[in-house]
Amino acid sequence: QVQLVESGGGLVQAGESLRVSCAASGRTFSRLAMGWFRQAPGKEREFVAAVSASGGTTYYADSVTGRLTISRDNAKNTVYQQMNSLKPEDTAVYYCAAGPPYYSGSKDPANYNNWGQGTQVTVTS
Numbered sequence: 001q002v003q004l005v006e007s008g009g010g011l012v013q014a015g016e017s018l019r020v021s022c023a024a025s026g027r028t029f030s031r032l033a034m035g036w037f038r039q040a041p042g043k044e045r046e047f048v049a050a051v052s053a054s055g056g057t058t059y060y061a062d063s064v065t066g067r068l069t070i071s072r073d074n075a076k077n078t079v080y081q082q083m084n085s086l087k088p089e090d091t092a093v094y095y096c097a098a099g100p101p102y103y104s105g106s107k108d109p110a111n112y113n114n115w116g117q118g119t120q121v122t123v124t125s
Contacts, residue, residue, distance in 0.1 A: 002026040002114045004096050009119030017084045020119055022096030023077060030054075030074040033104040035112055036081050038092035038121075045095070047107035049081060059105040064090075086123045093118040 008020040022034070035050035049070040050059040058070050067086075072079040079096055097112035106112070 002028060002032065002098050004098060004114055004116035006094065006096055006116040006119040009094060009121045011122045011124065012086055014087055014123055014125050016086055016123075017082070018086060018121060019080060019082045020094055020121065021081075022079045022116055024079070024098065025077070029077040029098075031101055032098040032114075033101050033106070033112075034070075034072060034079045035097045035099070035106070036070060036079075036094060037097060037109060038090075038094045039118075040092040043092075045109050047109075048094070050105045050107075051079065052104040053101045057104065059107075061107070083121070086121075088123050088125045091121060091123050093120050 003025040006022045036048040037045050038048050039045040047061050051070045051072050055072045067084050069082040095118045096116045098114040099112035103111040
C-alpha cells in the first residue's frame with residue numbers, strides 16, 4: 001500500500017503555468033505505474049497523463065498533449081505534472097494515482113489502486 005499526497009494546485013489565469021506534485025510513501029514507488037486524473041464539477045474523472053515505473057515512457061490525453069508534461073523522480077518518491085498554457089477548461093480537482101506496472105499508461109481509473117486526496121486547479125479567463 002502506498003499513500004499519495006498532492007500539492008501545488010492553485011488559482012491562475014488562462015495562459016499561465018502551474019506545477020502539481022504528488023509525494024508517495026513507501027519503498028515500492030519505483031515499481032509503480034503513476035497517473036494523473038482530473039475531475040471537474042458534474043463530470044466523470046478523466047485521464048490526463050501517465051508515466052511508467054522507470055519514467056521512460058509517458059502517456060497523455062489528446063486534450064493536454066503539448067501543454068502538460070508528466071515526470072517522476074524515483075529517488076524522491078515524487079511524480080510531477082507541469083501544466084503550461086492553461087485553459088479555463090483545465091479547471092478541476094487533479095488526482096494522482098498509483099497502480100501495478102503492467103497497467104502502465106492505463107486510462108482506466110479502475111486499474112489504479114491507490115489515490116491521493118486531490119488538489120484544486122482553477123483557471124480563470
